[in-house]
Each structure stands twice: as structure tokens, then as C-alpha cells.
Amino acid sequence: MMTPPYASGNLPMPRWAYVPGETDEANADYETLAQAKLLVPPRFRGYVPARHPALRYGLTLNDRGYFWESQEVLEAVWAAAPQGGRERILLRACILIATANLRLRMQKPHAAARLLGDARQELHALSARQATAAGDGFADGFPTTTLVELLRGKLDKPLLSKADWVEIGAIPEHETKCILTASRICTIVHHNDNPTIPGMAHGR
Numbered sequence: 001m002m003t004p005p006y007a008s009g010n011l012p013m014p015r016w017a018y019v020p021g022e023t024d025e026a027n028a029d030y031e032t033l034a035q036a037k038l039l040v041p042p043r044f045r046g047y048v049p050a051r052h053p054a055l056r057y058g059l060t061l062n063d064r065g066y067f068w069e070s071q072e073v074l075e076a077v078w079a080a081a082p083q084g085g086r087e088r089i090l091l092r093a094c095i096l097i098a099t100a101n102l103r104l105r106m107q108k109p110h111a112a113a114r115l116l117g118d119a120r121q122e123l124h125a126l127s128a129r130q131a132t133a134a135g136d137g138f139a140d141g142f143p144t145t146t147l148v149e150l151l152r153g154k155l156d157k158p159l160l161s162k163a164d165w166v167e168i169g170a171i172p173e174h175e176t177k178c179i180l181t182a183s184r185i186c187t188i189v190h191h192n193d194n195p196t197i198p199g200m201a202h203g204r
Helices: 030-037 053-063 067-080 086-105 109-127 144-155
Strands: 176-180 186-190
Touching: 030 053, 030 067, 053 067, 053 086, 067 086, 086 109, 086 144, 109 144
Parallel strands: none
Antiparallel strands: 176 186
């Protein structure tokens, strides 16, 4: 049996970003999303691996402006995550953020703010749970505090705009993260990515 080309995580981006109210849902690129969902097992054992291709694809979809599509894939991963696990909490927060981003794109800032508030509550719940030392799970080593602070900054604004979408995989500009290498040397890594969102370039 031949292995599909996307089995290693080389998944294509959807042909377009579906936005409710702008196009019919039947026109969403279900075929492309199905490729990612095929990678999700019926049930993850113990935890959701941080580098699982379906998970990374779902996060990438959000960070590239495919918010509805991100929801679809992340919900499939969430459904297979262990009940009561830390990854399940974090995935709920990510899904809420992707949904909030979609509401911003639909020019529904109040709904977006409510969803971001719910996501922040999920992240607070995650922070209260003990992490696995040097674990490989999605929630292990995730910059929860950084994302909470990012959401707080958004929610402090009187009214959100399209430009306030949240990139889940981003660490705010000038923030550093210490990574222990195999030789135990602390390497400082700077993150300053600024991807363009389909249909939202230059604040549109």
C-alpha cells in the first residue's frame, strides 16, 4: 500500500480561506482538510505529541489566516486527545482563539472578545495543572504565560479590530526563550515572525 504524500506532514494549504457569510460552506476546501484529519488517530495515548503533523498543520492554518479551517483540524485533534489531559485544555484554548480570529475577520469584535476571554480562562486552567518534566506533549513547554499576556493586551482594548487577530505560534517581538541544548548550554532564540493573512494584508 502506497503511503500518501501528506503522511509525513507535507500537507498543502487550502485553496482558499472560507469565511461564513461571504461564501457558501459547501465551497469550503473539505478535500484538503480531510488529508490532515486522516493523520489523526482514533485516540491519542497519554498525550498529544507536540510535533504531530495534524496538530502543527492546524496551528499553521490559523497563523496563515485560515481560521475556519484551523478550527476544523484542531477540533479533530481535540476529539482524539486524552480525556482530562492538559493537551485537551490547551487545544480548547487554541480552538477558541481561531474562532475569535474568524469573528474578527467577520467584523464581530464583541463576539471575538468574548471568545478570547474564554481562551484566557482555559489557559489559566492549564497553568494550574502540573506539567510533565521534559515531556513531548503539546502542553509541555508551551509558552502559556506569554499567550495569556498577549490575550490580556488584546482584551484591554476598548474595541478589537481585524488587526488584533492572534497568531498562536508567535512569541511577541523582543521576547526571548531559553532552550537547553544537549550540551546544557542556554541558547537565546528571538521570534519575530509576521505572516500575511489571506485577504487581510495591510490591515484590510
